[in-house]
Amino acid sequence: MDFDEEVYNGLDYTESPLPKGRYEYCRFLNCNFANSNLNDIHFLECVFNDCDFSNVELNNAAFQDVKFLHCKMIGLAFNQCNSFGFFAEFNGCRLNHSVFSEMKLNRSVFTDSELQEVDFTEAILTGSKITDCDLSRAVFENSNLERADLRGSVNYSIDPEINRLKGCKFSLPDVIGLLHKYGIKID
Numbered sequence: 001m002d003f004d005e006e007v008y009n010g011l012d013y014t015e016s017p018l019p020k021g022r023y024e025y026c027r028f029l030n031c032n033f034a035n036s037n038l039n040d041i042h043f044l045e046c047v048f049n050d051c052d053f054s055n056v057e058l059n060n061a062a063f064q065d066v067k068f069l070h071c072k073m074i075g076l077a078f079n080q081c082n083s084f085g086f087f088a089e090f091n092g093c094r095l096n097h098s099v100f101s102e103m104k105l106n107r108s109v110f111t112d113s114e115l116q117e118v119d120f121t122e123a124i125l126t127g128s129k130i131t132d133c134d135l136s137r138a139v140f141e142n143s144n145l146e147r148a149d150l151r152g153s154v155n156y157s158i159d160p161e162i163n164r165l166k167g168c169k170f171s172l173p174d175v176i177g178l179l180h181k182y183g184i185k186i187d
Contacts, residue, residue, distance in 0.1 A: 044065065
């Protein structure tokens, strides 16, 4: 079933699920998807504004050129999504406890968002923009952050010995997060 250029405002999908199908150029405003099942649903060039996606199931869900604006997205396993053409922008979102491990996130955009305890293990973040974000306890292991922009982001701890950082941009004083594992104290 195809849905094109529809606007969904204030709907609660916890009681009646979003119909399976392909959503293209649709806008979802103030919708509640919490704890629902979005498995196998495809979203193409859609915008989600002020929506709650906490603990949503995403098995084989497709997100291509999708924007999430000011959404609550706690505990999502994005690594279970359909990887073909995955591209999403997150602005002003709460993505705490979400998983992006082993994903290709080239040129992805995370701005002004909470990424606390997010798992980026073995993620490819080449050329991504992760600016003005809170990365408390976010995990970067064997991640490729080459040419990524982390300026303005805070509370990260990234080990340069096990991550690829060539051309990555950081800002002071938060760049100290690259030295965290050494226990160095800087005044």
